Amino acid sequence: MLDEAAVWQVLADVPDPEIPAIAITELGIVRAVECLAGAVTVTVTPTYAGCPATEVIHADIRRALLAAGAVDVHLRTQLAPPWTTDWLSAATRAKLNANGIAPPCSAAASNTHALVFRPRVRCPRCHSQRTECLSAFGATACKALYRCLECHEPFEYFKPL
Amino acid sequence: MSVSDPPPAQASAVCATHVPTLLRYADGSLVLSQRLAACCGHGPALEEDIALANIALDLLGQARLLFAHAGALEDQGRDEDALAFWRVESEFHNPVLCELPNGDFAQTCLRAFFYVAWQAELWAGLTHSVDRTLAAVAQKSAKETRYHCEHLAAWVVRLGDGTPESQRRQQRALDYLYPYANELFCDDDTDRAAAAAQLGPLPSTLEAAWRARIARVIGEATLALPAPVPFYSTGRQGRHSECFSYVLAEMQALARAHPGATW
Known part of the structure; x- marks a missing residue:
């Protein structure tokens, strides 16, 4: 069974579908991870409200976690606080620049x-x-x-x- | 948006006009989005094509969040698709401004600018809504709306303060569109009930800031602000202009031809 640290590790390997150079965790859109009684709940916040990548990201998260051994994956959308590019770390910024x-x-x-x-x-x-x-x-x-x-x-x- | 799994605990509607109020906001975003999306592939330059499609997409995102919220509060089994594709003309409550024809590029930009500038004031007012989901949508949308305002205002200035031909066209668009803005600030019973329940701001309270912003941009564009006229369109009450049924027909045709179809 996956614990929260293992889930974060799996998510760190899920790339942003539009900017594959960076992971969704680096983008700052994964707001919380919770493992309870075998169920994994990942809370995600959208970047832009209409971003078409949002649904792809949800599907990618589900697929990656199921492949890593999770059996019951739930995705939650959280709108507040709204996503900001200030959540991108210095390392992520350098990665963007390099790409x-x-x-x-x-x-x-x-x-x-x-x-x-x-x-x-x-x-x-x-x-x-x-x-x-x-x-x-x-x-x-x-x-x-x-x-x-x-x-x-x-x-x-x-x-x- | 069919992405919340499991659904968050549902709050109940704070007043009888809660859902109708959400639908007014959502319908405005959806209909303007549909109009702007029709420009895709027809922009005057590739960059502009992309910009209008981006703005349309952001508006669609607002509409989806608001529809999903309204559908959940209403609790009648209508999801965002049902609300967008299976209501008829009189059940839509967007201001007529949003549905007016694209016209030329000057009209496309100014119509969108009028509406997103109104949204900027609306989002600010909604930040304090007792409906915390609505407040969150507003807080999120406000940041995107700033980009829309900036971009569209820049075009209005560029065309107005441009060549004699671009100025003539931008002035023509202004004369045509300006009376339709009146509807954005006209309070009715639904608005008064929503404001009393601290759901959203009274439309009339958004007017001064909107007119000040418009006057600033129109001045910079060296255009002449038309004299006010006592004309009120009635899209928010479900009575639309003649062109609206064509917009809806195009938007809804596919979903209605293939009910229940999924990707």
């Missing part, structure tokens, strides 16, 4: 102050600060489109939320 996605600036300030929508973002390839925002919306809900004016490569920016 060509510029990591988000702090969103914490945006809870009380005006959000910085188009901050200066460093190019994840050549590290130049001479970049420009092409669109605040990218290929997934969580990313914006940028272009580096130095190396001329387009890249994605993980938006602060």
Whole structure:
């Protein structure tokens, strides 16, 4: 039977379907794990309310836990507190950057102050600060489109939320 | 959203207008989402195509959370799909603004901007709702809505303060859409009951902040704000514009042709 530490370990190997370089635990969306009388309950919070990856993530969690020996898996959705990119650790940010996605600036300030929508973002390839925002919306809900004016490569920016 | 397993302990409705109030919010998000989704593949540029589809997706996410919550409170066995696909026109309670035609790009952007700017005020008001699930949806949505407001306002300014042709079109969209905003601030008995139960803010209390924000953006866009007119559309009471049945028909056709179908 899996204990909570073992469940966390299994979840650490479940990749985000849209950004496979990082695990769902690194994304900060797994809010709680509970093992009670053979039943495993995983509490997940969505990144964006309409993110189509949410249902894939739920299915992936269930599959991974069943494969690891769990027999009774429950998934709970928790909306509050809302997910924020501030839950991404420094190591996760470095991983994003290494995979060509510029990591988000702090969103914490945006809870009380005006959000910085188009901050200066460093190019994840050549590290130049001479970049420009092409669109605040990218290929997934969580990313914006940028272009580096130095190396001329387009890249994605993980938006602060 | 059919993702909560097992379902969380259900709170009961705080007043008779609890579910109708949730449906008004959900319907606005759903119908505007459907309208914006129709732009997918038709945007003026690839980036804009993606942006409108993203905004549509966020609105759909809001609608799904609200429908799931309303269905659970109502306890009649209607899930989010039943609420979206199996109600008829008069059972939808979105403001008419959300269902108006996409028109040209200027109209598409301004209509969406009007609504998301209203949502920004709504979410702030709902943060204190006695319905904690509704408050959580509001808190979550507020962060996404800020991106929508910023993006759409930027287009209104760019088109308004652009070429003579883009300005003419943005002004035309403004003259056309502005009267439909009145409905967003018009209190009725459902709103008064919801406000008395501390469920949500009275629409009229959102008006000043909304008009101030709109005036700011319209000013920056060098456009002329139309004179106020005493016109009130009635979508929130279930009486819609002529174009709404076409929106619904397109949205519901697949689900109705294949009842109970699953992926």
